[in-house]
Amino acid sequence: MKYLSEYRDPTLARALIGRIRQTASRRWTLMEVCGGQTHTIVKQGLDELLGEAIEMIHGPGCPVCVTPLEQIDRALALAAKPEVIFTSFGDMLRVPGSACDLLQVRARGGQVRVVYSPLDAVALARKNPDREVVFFAVGFETTAPANAMAVWRAAQLGLRNFSMLVSHVTVPPAMTAILDAPDNRVQGFLAAGHVCTVMGWTEYEPIAARYRVPIIVTGFEPLDILEGIYLAVRQLEAGRYEVENQYVRSVRREGTVPARSLVERVFHLVDRQWRGIGTIPMSGLALREEFVAFDAERRFGLSGIRASEPTECRAGEVLRGLLKPLECPMFGNRCTPEHPLGAPMVSSEGACAAYFNYGRMRQRQHAEV
């Protein structure tokens, strides 16, 4: 199959692992930014295959995981309103809010629907003029263009019953927040290939130079990730710190200009709270004043909803790469995918869920050693 099996070739994977091992004169600590990359690593057992040569720290790039609890509670409040049809990507449905999740709201009669594109939500609003259709706009720069397009389209159509609960975040400020932390251990990054498909990599050049870390724009298939690791290790061994593009089949330096322009036209940068991490300055996207009529928070007066995280959940440390899911005392006992304490255990891209679903064998093996 084109674009899939080629990037999962076991022989090439073994060759790359061999080269990584040969090149690394010491153990290097790298962070893969995106939750999709975390899943490939754990699902394919790449961390196991890399052994001692490389330590992979799983980054904050899971939109479900970093959406603040308050925003989830606002979603739940909206979804429970009888006049609202609440639309969302599938994996937000099981994320626990303070009291329940969207699936439970649906079971109690709330209109909660999974959509694959925010434009489907716009279509739903056109079809249901007597209902308020709200879309839960979460995600990084990857989903921002489609969400911007939905607002743009709703404005063009003059829709008055469509709005968005926006919780968009951007990658570069999170990377600098990680590098600025006094306990940072990250020596190089695999940047999220799909984010860079939209944004390009110019934003990363000053970060690589200032913090002297290699940043490799990396894809999501096993061979992409192994090649990304190899390029990072090669730079580290040579004392270089540059932005390098592994994901050449998808990413150009300037990104996808029309998509970027649309995002800039509809959204502007704001301070944003990240679940488990705290507020990062200028790390979020919010609707520009021109499009504020589509802001669900304002339309429904939700700013009064406040929430605080359960204290026993250590998702923040996991998201900053300070704690491995297996090292969390709650992992697998108090916190499971059926009864998650925090978002990383819920989302299919969450580091805790990835370990729970794919990695418990290794936990067993650790315990037996």
Add this chain to the structure above:
Amino acid sequence: MATTSLIDGLTCPVPFASTDRIQLGHGSGGKMSATLFRERILPHFDNPALAVLGDAAVFRVPATELAISTDSFVVSPLEFPGGNIGSLAVHGTLNDLAMMGARPFCLTAGFVLEEGLPFDQLDRIVAAMAAAARRADVPIVAGDTKVVERGKADGLYINTTGVGVLHVGARPGPRGARVGDAILVSGPIGRHGMAIMATRESTGFETGIESDSASLWPVVAPLLNQLGPAIHVLRDPTRGGVASALNEIAQAAGVGIELEESSLPIPAAVQAGCEMLGLDPLYVANEGILVAMVPETCATAALKCLRADPLGAEAAVIGRVVDDHRGFVVLHTSMGGTRIVDMLPGDQLPRIC
């Protein structure tokens, strides 16, 4: 066709019977009910046991052990590439019997119809149901129809109950899995679920995948005849897919299960659809394949037997039962790594990006 005006409806105390849709009156037990059954159900299923129209069907059974199974079908959309809720309702129950090693003998059918269901759709569904039953040579001998108000059901629901005659000398069951068994599937994985998803969800992609919905008895019968008690386990991996079925077996039998990723027969279109939606084909529903466990020494014979029928043409050995990690299913990835293939907490949810 005559149209019903609002005025007609108001002046006429009896529901206007000449219509193209199900009305509440069709569930009244009166003339409309009788007409519905006589004109739209009975002709499709006609057989001596049903034709008596008594309160229960009467039939002779062979002097042997019987198996009985019931299942309710609530699929949306009602019609999908490769079948509809009618054929599915027949195949589903026949396959539950077949997995116990029981030759399907007769079926019953209960319908819950929603007011407003178009007759032409009901006709297509009942016809597909009858065709599926006929192909499997299993009569539908008793049935029931009820009508509920518009909005109280998703078009229609069907319950089928099947009676089967147990095969002499084979007792496949989830607890039968033994260390050293080979694990086989009879065909490609994930087609039914992906066909449904591609139709149901506004995914905007066309897969060309058809549901695999089919009666499995034609491949089960030769397996049982040739290998008899060596067939330790038979399972149709429906909801929850192959992964959930194997987990149930690993837990029921207290054994470990190992799968080889490179051996899994996953059609390219299913794989691509799953990649796009962020789903794992191992958890996608099937309605026309089975999982079988037989001693390693019988694996080749079982494979040959499955492949002899077109339904099993793509049968494959996908793994083995082991003495390690009891209760767990572990997959050896093509990359050479390993991972647990766990039960899902609920439905698979499509990913953001």
